[in-house]
Amino acid sequence: MTETAHAVRTARRDCPECGEHLADGGRYVTWCTACDWNVDPEVRDETPPGRIERLRRRLAERYGEQLIADLAASGDLAASDGLAASGGLSDPAGAADATPAAGAAGVADPAGGTVPGAVGGGTVRPRRGVAGGLAAALAVAVHGVTLALFSGGLWLVVAGWSTGLQPVLGALLIALAVVLRPRFSRLPKDESHRPVLRRADAPRLFALLDDVAGTVGTTGVRAVVVDADVNASVSTYGIRQHRVLRIGLGLWQVLSPQERIALLGHEFGHYAHGDTRHSLLVGSAFHSLATWRYTLAPAPAHTLMEHFVNLVTALPRLLVEGILILLEHLTLRGSQRAEYLADASAARTAGTEAAAGLMDRLLIAGDIAGELRRESVAAQTRIGGGTAARREDPAAGLWERLAAHAASVPEREYERLRRAAERRGHQVDSTHPPTHLRRRLLMRGTPGGALIVLDEARTSEVDTELAGAMQSVAREFIRR
Incomplete structure (x- = not known):
């Protein structure tokens, strides 16, 4: 400034x-x-964009506006909003006691049984299209290269054992295939700064997650990871692709109960609507390409041999970079479309007002993160102070102070952030549409009610189950 x-x-x-x-x-x-x-x-004070960057921004804006128009014309958002009618759920006024209609096919619950209301007929299925098909084909090719390296190496070892040289080359190819193989994410270890909750640890929380997942038409999670980030996500881990929810208390604690339902509805909505980047095939291809890029990255060269290695790996490195960029662009439209559909799931589950409120909180995510950093610095200052300062517990009340800070943000600041976002426009390489456009699309037409209402008693029960993790995360965050 x-x-x-x-x-x-x-x-x-x-x-x-x-x-x-x-x-x-x-x-x-x-x-x-x-x-x-x-x-x-x-x-x-930013440098004015050049001609190419201006062209990229215009194309991104045209692309984004066309995506919104296509969604509105296709009726996908309406289909997602109308799941209650086709999925056997009761009227939103009685959503808390919603049960599937007779004969409705429920979705299997991780603990056994079925999740009420999870009916596939009303869920918007993934629309792959040409770009999605090409992305899938490219992902198959990526994994095919790894398989070819392993198969070729195995053949050299078996067929050329008598030559002596071929088995060595084959072993190198097998080792390379092992390094470049697709990797499945692991469940984080249970640590004080990132506790992991299982179903037995928080039955009320997991029951709520099952309800939200079932309402949007998918299954719940196997574990919940709690940390201090201003974010939340649902991802998979292991060969069996179990799901894990990550709750960032920096975001969770500044949301109202209904906005928390909207957040969960959005995250589970990615799986209900078939987000391409969340799929096993394409998602693992991204991980493989990232591993390839890391493996082929040039190292600081001090000897002639190191310069030679960097030169030899230059072409494969550029090829991997190009494939990664291509795969990102092929899945970009599908990812942004999936965000809008996930927002529709959030609005249908928690109500339009709560989903729009969630969008507002996302606008001030940077401010919330800054307040967390200020709390950490202030705590470190008190910890290093006199005896009276050391008797205080700076972690006590951290999340309550953060929630109060977020609640004090005036509407005028939200309006400024929306207008600033409009001026900045679309980002060419962003997997998320601009937040102000997501909010605008949510607020179109008549606001809808909620299928799940998180009352005070249930909110208190969930908070009680999270209390231990919240205290642990707060203490570790303050010690940073």
């Missing part, structure tokens, strides 16, 4: 662009609602 926030607050009472009176932004940016002066000070 060329002007500090303090200077803007004290020296400029009228907008320098249009002359309108400026409301004091307090600890937030002071900006003009009439002409958007200072609405996005972070980019004020």
